[in-house]
Amino acid sequence: MITFEIIRWKNFLSTGNVFTEVDLNKNSNTLIIGHNGAGKSTILDALTFGLFGRPFRSVNKAQLINSINQGGTVVEIEFSIGNKKYIVKRGIKKNFFQIYLDGSLLNQDASVRDYQEFLEKTVLKLNYKSFTQIVLLGSSTFIPFMQLKTSDRRAIIEDLLDIEIFSVMNQLLKGRTALNKDTTGTVDIALGLSKGEKENLEFLIERLKQNKFAQTEKNKKDIKEHEEFVEDYKKKNTKIDEEIEKFYTSIADEPKVREEIKQLTTYREDIERGILQSEEDIEFYETNKECNVCRQDIPEDFRKRMIEHFHGKMHQLSSGITKLGEKFSEMKHRTADIDKILEKIQNFKNDIIKNQNSIQVCTQYINKVSNQNDEISQMINDIDTKRAELETIKNNIEEYTKEKEKLSKEKHLYELATTLLKDTGIKTRIIKQYLPIINKLINKYLSAMDFYITFELDENFNETIKSRHRDEFTYSSFSEGEKMRIDLALLFTWRAVAKLKNSVNTNLLVLDEVFDSSLDASGTDEFLKILYDLTHGKSSNTNVFVISHKGEVLYDKFEKTIKFQKQKNFSTLAA
DSSP states (O other): OEEEEEEEEESBTTBOSSOEEEESSSOSEEEEEOOTTSSTTHHHHHHHHHHHSSOSSSOOGGGGBOTTTOSOEEEEEEEEETTEEEEEEEEETTTEEEEEETTEEOOOOSOHHHHHHHIIIIIIOOOHHHHHHHTEEOSSSOOOGGGSOHHHHHHHHHHHTTOHHHHHHHHHHHHHHHHHHHHHHHHHHHHHHHHHHHHHHHHHHHHHTSOHHHHHHHHHHHHHHHHHHHHHHHHHHHHHHHHHHHHHHHTTTHHHHHHHHHHHHHHHHHHHHHHHHHHHHHHHHHHOSBOTTTOOBOOHHHHHHHHHHHHHHHHHHHHHHHHHHHHHHHHHHHHHHHHHHHHHHHHHHHHHHHHHHHHHHHHHHHHHHHHHHHHHHHHTTOHHHHHHHHHHHHHHHHHHHHHHHHHHHHHHHHHHHHHHHSIIIIIHHHHHHHHHHHHHHHHHHHHHTTOOOEEEEOTTOOEEEEOTTOOEEOGGGSOHHHHHHHHHHHHHHHHHHHHHHTSSOBSEEEEESTTTTTOOHHHHHHHHHHHHHHHHSTTOOOEEEEEOSOHHHHGGGSSEEEEEEEETTEEEEOO
16 A cells, blocks of 8 residues: 655745645545635646646646746655555756655666656556546546546556556567567578579589480570560569559549548538537427426517427438438548549559569579589589588478477467457456446445445446436536536545555555536535545545635635735745
8 A cells, every 4th residue: 555644845946945735544534625726736747747747737847937036946745555665756957866765765876757657557556548537637637537548447457457467468479479470471482492492403414414404405495484584574563554544543532531421420410419418408398387497487589480490400400411411421432432443553563572572583593503603623523522501401391390389389379378368368357357346436425425325447447327217418518517427436436446456555545626617506515425435434544635725615624724825926835
């Protein structure tokens, strides 16, 4: 478990040349308050900068330096893992990055990137993305889990479940597979050349026993024949190149066609959403005689006008769907034609490669035969030497054959391992095992915040959300307050899973302005109950810091209150 103990900073953002220090492990829950611009959210940027060298909010590194003092920026974070005590120090102007273990500075011979990788992978076993999903929750620049790309969602889950090792293994396996392929290709070439040399040498030895003049004449004939082959292959390639050029000219509109299909698809999706919205609006005015917001009666003539309006809108949109369908069909036919032409082009290119290979083979043969003619006269009396060379080549062939068999077995094993290690393999099987637990925890926390929906993630980390009435929703369809409840439920779930797996277990949780905008009074009360269970529950070891403008409302809900204030243009802790 990572136990964060102390964080201190100076000349950082609006903080001056005196350390601001916060004890991260003294109280179970702490409220951080202050006026806008007082510096209460600075702790978020200090934590991520100290640990990962980057701020939490959308500011660049240069903006972290206090604009008045213009240097001497320092962040220090003390934490312990088991019986080991660490201190991470990072500064700007003067730039430095140091890691201390039990009071001793760790070797800094490595590059900054390697030093950072050691901190994340060996010490913390936690990266920036995971840290900002299970330790920090901000209100502005934070990107919730449900708004991340699928690859980023997978990376976080793999990190939490401690299965990222399979990704590392897969990368190593790719390297070995590539090496196996290259080595196999090299052995195949060597084996083919050796067999060719063997055949040529056997042929040469035999011919040396015969009349050298007859052999020379035969070689001249073979050379002329293969030269004709070369010229024929070159003419074929020239003709094929001309055909390819014609085909490329005929599909010059390919980018425009594919872009138009993409646009048509987008238009159709927009129209379908419009139709669905109109249907919902019609249903509302047909079934409701009073406003569900102000509870005032809706005039009958207004209801009828709105129903007619939305029926007219649906008719227009449906007509648009029909027209789009016709255009879409036209474009699909064109793309089918383009794909057929592209297939023909690829076949032609394959033919060119085959012809080039044949040219190379013929050229090599011509060179060999030409050399043979030059050497025949000198080699007639050297048959014993050639026989010795033949034995060496035979031995080489035997060794290459054994090596090829070995490489073939390795390839089979690598293919099997690749199947197991890819995203759809063993990792997905492990993720599927944990999905019921993850989904159960998510819905537990949602229910605790009086948000009664059924929320489920699948193995691709896409959501399925249903209401009590089994209506389906997406994350983006909810209000900001509802999204915040989902974000909080996911945050607590990731922390619970991390603790369960012991992959990332930490005492620290920092929440920025979660009470200030998106949570209503009911949500605030329920969320406070969750925080209380988190910090005071059985075997609890969590220290929660809440940054809020609602100090007067939340003051008596927390064990400790920290107030930031502005004095002479610098942020300080109030006494």
